[in-house]
Amino acid sequence: MRSRTRETLQDDPDPGPPQTHKDQTRAEPGPGPEQVLIQTQDLELPESESGPDENQQKKENTPERRPEKKQSPELSEKELLRLLSVMEGEVQARDDVIALLHSRRSGPDALEAHYGSAAPYRPLQALQRDAAVTHDQRRDDVYETPMAELDRVEQRQRDTYRRMLEQLLLVEKLHRRTVNELDSEKLKHKEFMSKSDDFTNLLEQDRLRLKRVLQQEKQYQTRKEKEHGRHLDKLQSEVMQLRSFLLLLLDERQKSLEQSQQQQQKIQDLNLKLQERDQRIAASHEKTDDDARVILKLEAELERKSEKLLKEQEESSDKLLAQESLMRQLRLKAVALSNRIEELEEKNKALQKSESEMKELTEKSGKSESQNVASELESLRKQVLEMEGKDEELLKMESQCKEFKAKLQEAQNQSGVLKSEFDKVQKRVGEMEKLEKVFDKSKTESSRLCSDLERERQNVRELSAELEAVKAKVKELQRAEAKFDDTQRLLKDDVAKLKSLTVIMADERKSLGERLKRESEKCEEIGRRFAEEQAKVTEVTEKLIEESKKCLKLKAESEERVTEMQGKLTTEQEKSKQLNANLISVNAKIDCLEFRERDLREKLEISERNGEENSQISKELSLENDKLRSRLKRLEIVEEKTGDEFEILEKRLRSEQEKSKNLARTVEDLRAEVVRSKAVEKGEAESELRAKFKAEERRKEELQAENDTLKEKVHELMNAEDKLRLLQAEREELTRRLREEEERSRREREEREEVQPCVQARRKRQTDVDVPVTSTASQTDCSDDETTAGFIRKSVQEENTFMTHLRQRRSKPVLERFPPAFQESSTGNAWNPCVRNRTQTAPLHIRFTPNNESSRATLEITSPSARDFFSTATVIPTLGNPRITIVPKPAAPGSRVRSEFERAQSPVTITAVSKARKPERDAQTFTLRCRSSPSARLRSTSSSRRSARPSSRCARKIPKRASARTGA
Known part of the structure; x- marks a missing residue:
């Protein structure tokens, strides 16, 4: 039975689809928008050769076996074996039919997944049927690994695309930064040129100023000599006056001796009177001291109370915002009172110091101030009445606010606080009025005591004047005789001193002339040095301007070269794009027919030409690299020159600092000389020396300003060095980019050389194997490609x-x-x-x-x-x-x-x-x-x-x- 079923399967290797009326299956819809509906017809089971014989035997035997069911144990062993073999054959035939039907029901998806192609439909089903018969259950998907590999390649492409975008953005940022830095450098250069022009103008102004100073010094020397001659003439005239004065003194001595004898008697009488009046004066002094103490205590109390009032008024002003208009008037008046109190204190002190003028001032001030104080008291009382009227208004407002108890409890509390504070203010105003009354009383008492004091002081002055006159005359008479000889001796000494003074003045005149000559020489040296420094500074500025121009030229050239290099890079990139496009077209058309091979050869020739152009471009890039290196060497030389000039400027700075120190020393010496000359000279000489000192100070300030400008130039040179370093960094970046482009072009050449043997091998392979290629929208018959090979x-x-x-x-x-x-x-x-x-x-x-x-x-x-x-x-x-x-x-x-x-x-x-x-x-x-x-x-x-x-x-x-x- 098994052999017969196999023979039937071999006779019909490609059976048609089985059809059954009962079984209708629907294919699973794909994830796309299409749905495929498959209708299967009734399956007709293939009958084997042994099928009809067995059925006929069964039909024939059924009527015979029905009555023999009860006789089942009478079957022999051979018959049982035959029945078992028949049953086994039928079971095997059924399994084969089921496998065949299962293979025919398999869809194109499963066939494509297992065999890699869905074009030959029936042979693939036959293969699947054979696999089912041989029990080969391997169902591997052919497309899983390439799809996973393709997804991995796509992910890697996205990552590389993102990284390259980031690098491009960084390059763009760097380019923008370099452009901004170049613009800032241009602006700085313009500023530097304007500053250098200003500096030259300042130097020219300083030169003119120094010329004017030298002329003034010469005029000053001539005027000084004339004044010195006048001074000598004055001294000689004074010596003659002193001689005449000596003769007058001798005459007066004789007269004074006679008068001294007469007045000795009067002195004894006056001494007795003086003792009595001294006792009276001591008693009056004690009374005045007590009165002054009382007045000081009252004034201190007034000051303390006024300060307390001011503090309390300031505290109440924060709380009484609604009543600021009224309180301002009170404050102003309180301040006016305090000012008047201070004026009174000053006047009291003036009364103690100037006793002679006290009467007139106290009478006038007493009258005027009493009237002012009375008017102020009346105004204060009016203000108090106004405040009371406003209190009534507040009470009315409180009666109105009682309606809003729930909402305005806090406002009522604040109004109570304000009332209490207002009562305090009223009390303080009353205390101030009392204090003013006390002060008026003390003022009247002080005026009365002052009048008494002035009377007593007048009497004391008269007596003291008489006493002093008597004492002076007695002393003069007593000392006249003792000092007459001294005066003669002193006059002789004075004459000798005058002579020595004239000699000293002549020596000092000579020394001053020598010093002036030295100072003029020093001024000339300073002017000469200043001119030299000015010339050096102009040279330095010219060099700096030349160097800045050179730097700008180098920058412009570098920018032009950068633009040229960028243009060349773009052209090279376009050429590389063309190369890549040609290579892609070559690789895409390898699988085409023979007439497309001619196009491939032409495009390969184009790619070779582009390779020659790439080699030429690489040569040009190498030349540009050499030029950039030479330019870098030039920039290094410029940097060395600027470094040397920087050292020279530092040395000049140090020398200028030393010169400024020397000038400061000379200024100190001049100050000492001015102090000496002040002791000798008077009048206009002092003003001239002061003017000279001020001029020297101005000169010192100007030198300091020049020093500062030199420092600024040094800083600018340092900035120029930094800019040169930045240019070097940019040059290094450009060289790096050139190297990258060279490496890229080299890689392209190597890859092109690697691709060429692959292309030739494929051509040979294509000539050996004729692979028919399907074109779009065409239907062809089955070819050898549909086979497994x-x-x-x-x-x-x-x-x-x-x-x-x-x-x-x-x-x-x-x-x-x-x-x-x-x-x-x-x-x-x-x-x-x-x-x-x-x-x-x-x-x-x-x-x-x-x-x-x-x-x-x-x-x-x-x-x-x-x-x-x-x-x-x-x-x-x-x-x-x-x-x-x-x-x-x-x-x-x-x-x-x-x-x-x-x-x-x-x-x-x-x-x-x-x-x-x-x-x-x-x-x-x-x-x-x-x-x-x-x-x-x-x-x-x-x-x-x-x-x-x-x-x-x-x-x-x-x-x-x-x-x-x-x-x-």
């Missing part, structure tokens, strides 16, 4: 093309491989030389609308800018063979026109490739090709590998990838 060859070729695309992608430049994100370029003010900012595009919109009436469905894929619109028409599988046609609508004419600096959008083109061996074996395949970026091209190769998948998987994958590309 053709499938393996195709998979190997696709793997090779995938690896070559990866290598080419590594060799591409950064800007072509990773275009900048639109969102970052729109938000940040990044500097892109050849790219305009564009808004971020939205993802694709896919809409699937079935139409049950016409048994068709439409699939709409809409791009964000409405440039590419796709409409698809599908036939529902239940009503016929499924065919998919995707027709792209013509784009608008304005969409083809792009601006010069915009990147081309990635138009998504979806084509349906249908290959069929028979009408029953239609397979639906999609290919997705994106022609904008290298990443899209790489994905297109992977999509060509997946082109043999069924329609359900393609419908699931296409919308995701299209939306991802448009979003990027």
Whole structure:
């Protein structure tokens, strides 16, 4: 039985689909918008050769065995074995039929996942049936590993794209910073030039000022000599006057001796009278001291109370905000009273000091002040009455506020506090009035005591004057005789001293003349040195200006070279883009027919020419590098020169500081000389010396200002050194970039050389193996590719093309491989030389609308800018063979026109490739090709590998990838 079933299976290797009326199964819908409905007809089980014989035997034996059921134990062993073998054969036949049906029910998804292709439908089912018969349960998915690898490559591309964007942003920031620094350097240079002009003007003004100072010094010397001669004449005239005065003194001595004898008697009488009056004066002095103490105590009490009142008024002013207008008047009056009290105190002190003028001042002040105080008291009383009137108003307000008890309890408390404080103020005002009364009383008493004091003092003065006159005359008479000889001796000494003074004055005149000569010489030396320093400073400024001009020229040249290098870099990048595009086109067209090989050869020749151009560009870059190195050497030489000039300026600074110290010493010496000359000279000489001293001080300040300007120049030189260092750093960055570009061009050449043998090997391989390539929208008959050997060859070729695309992608430049994100370029003010900012595009919109009436469905894929619109028409599988046609609508004419600096959008083109061996074996395949970026091209190769998948998987994958590309 087993052999017979196998023979039947071998006779019909490719049986048709089994049909059953009872079993109708529905295929699982894919994740895409399509749903495939599969109707299975009734399955007709194949009958084996032994089937009808056994049935006939059963039919024949049934009527015979029905009565023999009770005789089952009468069967022999042979019959039982025969029955068991029949049953075993039937069971095995049933298992085979079940496996066959199971293999025919397997969908294209499972076949594609297991065998890698869904184009030959029946042979794959037969293979699966054989696997089921041989019990081979291995069901591995062929596409899992390449899909995982492709996802990993895409993730790595995104990471590298993000990193390169960050590096580009950093480079743009550095470029902006360098531009800003160059602008600041230009501004600083302009400021430096204006400062140097101002400095030269200041030096010229100083030169003119020094000339004027020298002329003034000469005039001063001539005037000094004239004054010295006048002074000598005055001294001689004074000597003659002293001689005449001596003669007069002798005459008066004789007269005074006679008068002294007469007045000795009068002195004795007056001494007695003086003793009596001294006793009276002592008693009056004691009384006046007691009165003065009482007055001081009263004044101290008044001051303390006035201070307390002021403090209390300040505290109450914070609380009585509503009554500020009234309290201000009281404060002003209190301050006026305190001022008057102070005036009275000053007047009392003046009375004690100046006793002679006390009467007139006290009488006048007493009359005027009494009237003012009375008027002020009346005004205060009026203010108190006004305050009382306002108290009544406050009471009225309190009666009105009682209605709002719940809301204004706090206000009532505050009004009570204000009332208490106001009562305190009134009490204090009353105390002030009392104090004023006491003060008036004390003032009257003090005026009375002052009048008594003045009378007593007049009497004392008269007596003291008489006493002093008598005493003086007595002393003169007593000492006249003793001092007459002394006067004669002193006159002789004075004459000798005058002579010595004249000699000393002559010597001093000579010494002053010598000093003036020295000072004039020093001034001339200082002027000469100043002129030398001025010349040196002008030389330094000229050198600095020349160096700044050289630096600016070098900066301009470096900027020009940088722009040239950037232009060359852009041209080289464009050439590298062309190379990469050519390489991609070569690798994409390797699997085409023989007529495309000519295009490949031409593009390879173009790539070789571009390689020669790259070599020329590398040579030019090396020349530019050498030029930059030579320029760096020049800059180093300039730095050394500036360092030497900086040291020279430091030395000059030190010398100027030493000169300023010497000038300070000379100024101190001049001050000492001025002090000496003050003792000798008087009048105009002192004013002239002071003027000279002030002029010297001004000169010192000017020298300090010059010192400060020199320091500023030193700082500016240090800033110039820093700028040169920055230029060196920029030059190093440029050299680094040049090296990177050289390495990149070298890598491109090496990769191109590596690609060429692979291309030649593929050509040979393609000539050896004829691989028919399916074109878009074409139906062909079955070829050798549908066999296992053709499938393996195709998979190997696709793997090779995938690896070559990866290598080419590594060799591409950064800007072509990773275009900048639109969102970052729109938000940040990044500097892109050849790219305009564009808004971020939205993802694709896919809409699937079935139409049950016409048994068709439409699939709409809409791009964000409405440039590419796709409409698809599908036939529902239940009503016929499924065919998919995707027709792209013509784009608008304005969409083809792009601006010069915009990147081309990635138009998504979806084509349906249908290959069929028979009408029953239609397979639906999609290919997705994106022609904008290298990443899209790489994905297109992977999509060509997946082109043999069924329609359900393609419908699931296409919308995701299209939306991802448009979003990027």
